[in-house]
Amino acid sequence: MSRKGSAVTDVANRLTEREALALAVSVARRGPGGGANPRVGCVILAPGDPASPRSVLGVGWHRGAGTPHAEVAAIAAARTADPAVNLTGATAIVTLQPCNSTGRTGPCAHALASAGIARVRYAVEDPAADRAGSDAYLAGHAVDVRGPRRFEPGEFDEIALDSARELVHAWLSSMALGRPYVTLKIATTLDARIAAPDGTSQWITGAAARANAHEVRAEVGAIVVGSGTVAADDPTLTARTAEGGLAEHQPLRVVLGLRDVPAQARLRGPGGELVHIRSRDPRAALRTLADAGVTHALVEGGAQVSAAFLRAGLADEITAYIAPKLLGGGLSAIADFGVATLADAAEFAFLSPRMLGEDVLLTARARPETFHGKDR
Secondary structure (H helix, E strand, O other): OOOOOOOOOOOOOEEOHHHHHHHHHHHHOOOOOOOOOOOOEEEEEOOOOOOOOEEEEEEEEOOOOOOOOHHHHHHHHHHHHOOOOOOOOOEEEEEEOOOOOOOOOOOHHHHHHHHOOOEEEEEEOOHHHHHOOHHHHHHHOOOEEEOHHHOOOOOOOHHHHHHHHHHHHHHHHHHHHOOOEEEEEEEEOOOOEEEOOOOOOOOOOOHHHHHHHHHHHOOOOEEEEEHHHHHHHOOOOOOEOOOOOEOOOOOEEEEEOOOOOOOOOHHHOOOOOEEEEOOOOHHHHHHHHHHOOOOEEEEEEOHHHHHHHHHOOOOOEEEEEEOOOOOOOOEEOOOOOOOOOHHHOOOEEEOOOEEEOOEEEEEEEEOOOOOOOOOO
16 A cells, blocks of 8 residues: 555455454554654454455555544545445454544544444543543443453454554553653663763764654654753754665754753754753743643653753653663763662663663663652
8 A cells, every 4th residue: 555545455355353453553653653643543344244354445544633533544545446436334443442522623423423433443542532421422322342351352452452552552641641641762882881981972882773863753743952962962853764865754852951052963954843942940841842732742851951851750661772782981871860769760661672772772661659759
């Protein structure tokens, strides 16, 4: 399937519902992340035995704020592929619970019912959709609708369900927190250094780790650095493809601090919009980003900015790219953020590690009940 297209001619003609969920997760990733709307995918299957493969009628994903939601996009794709298609009795497999409220677009629950969809399965619950009565609306229009709490054992693959949850983890967390979800990214040696004693830092990690970091950048709404990092490193803060070009989605490039961004800075070149927040307060930064519709912010440094977010209890996740190198001296990844005793340590829980070439990627999420700085 073409990223830009809506036809379904180059996906498998027939899929089981388990396979359809995996496809829905895959196409959902094509949408932009980190913004006001979540990434969602939808696959519409022809009527038939739920346990058997059925024809794929339409595939859709959400392409960003103001565009059709995944369910509406899938319905449109089905009608584009076959103007005579009849969706009565069809099944919609969706990564996230269909909405039932009107914003810049209409409610997906209404669109599904109006199209004649008879069966809906969604992988992740959306509290807002639940409060708006999405399931009740669909059920009231003779739609057999179920979310994960009502799935039969083995109805869907746990890997696909976990992937669907990961797609919207930051977005759902942002909705609950009332501010952007914050990922703090570091790339260090084994002894947690981000630069050698002489200041050299390129490159601590290898090509695979750097490529992954660009993939992450393309999935967030903003990248945040301090004005000191801008002065020292002159970064571009762009998201780039494997070929080296600019990715389709470019996050906001956010500078936190009082110093001016130089007129010749590479931040002023091609890429996302430059936002200079003349404050050292991470809360002020997150308020500004929330007003801009950002739900996921990536903090890339430097050591003082990382410490500021940790001191304020505003780091929800750490992604640490660790190279098998030792320096013994040089710049530490994170400055002092006020922990004087082990009992006050900021505690996180590891997710599964991932090898990236010779480097390892460790991801850890904060434990809210023990995090240093209780004002989360």
